[in-house]
Amino acid sequence: MPTPDSTASAESPLAPAERPTDAIFARIARRYDLINRLLAAGRDRAWRRSVIEHLPPGRLLDLGAGTGAALPLFDDRQVVALDPVPQMLDLNPTPARVVGKGESLPFGDASFDAVFSAFVLRNLDSVETTMDEIARVLRPGGSVGVVGLTRPKGKLAASLHRAGSAIVVPMAGALIDAVDEYRYLHRSLDKLPPPEQLFADPPLRLDRLWRMGPLGFVYAAILTKLHVTRIGRCEPTRRRR
Numbered sequence: 684m685p686t687p688d689s690t691a692s693a694e695s696p697l698a699p700a701e702r703p704t705d706a707i708f709a710r711i712a713r714r715y716d717l718i719n720r721l722l723a724a725g726r727d728r729a730w731r732r733s734v735i736e737h738l739p740p741g742r743l744l745d746l747g748a749g750t751g752a753a754l755p756l757f758d759d760r761q762v763v764a765l766d767p768v769p770q771m772l773d774l775n776p777t778p779a780r781v782v783g784k785g786e787s788l789p790f791g792d793a794s795f796d797a798v799f800s801a802f803v804l805r806n807l808d809s810v811e812t813t814m815d816e817i818a819r820v821l822r823p824g825g826s827v828g829v830v831g832l833t834r835p836k837g838k839l840a841a842s843l844h845r846a847g848s849a850i851v852v853p854m855a856g857a858l859i860d861a862v863d864e865y866r867y868l869h870r871s872l873d874k875l876p877p878p879e880q881l882f883a884d885p886p887l888r889l890d891r892l893w894r895m896g897p898l899g900f901v902y903a904a905i906l907t908k909l910h911v912t913r914i915g916r917c918e919p920t921r922r923r924r
Contacts (some may be wrong), residue, residue: 826890877902890905
């Protein structure tokens, strides 16, 4: 594993995946972006762009970067790609790549101007710990942009979406011989509370939250780090207990 605040080049050896979910993504790494593009009806890039345009310039951490689907949208930012799955990063053209988890980011305090994460939170072991880590590595005034999947608002819409995704998502997985893997992705949509609740008490200030996609099953959030101690040292703004 890279040492803290270091990056691995495309030629560097990458550590093996560890979590069961990492093994799922390792198996479908080469087909993941294609099937996601189909499931999103080609709108996934637009969803990412709508969030990235709200992020400041400078050094950016692409958290859960996967194969680098967002890389063309970052313009001239200095990007570090982090993902727990080496098979994903093997396909990522970002020069600076690090195998790592959101719950334990291998970077120094206040080392990024922005963090971007798309379709990642529901696959984490701990969203709370990851958000604390994001707050730690962000510089004061820095922002994090999140794109995620959830259920639509309202019991009827959520029930219809749940029934539909139980059929459509595994069928899409069948196109790439990954039915079991995409059954997991369907179930993961119910792992977290809706974003309005998920970000209600974050370690960062929630600036904006909006929904996209049919029935609003895609959400986007922009959060900002504001806290600085009186002696001027950057500190993460911890979640209230």
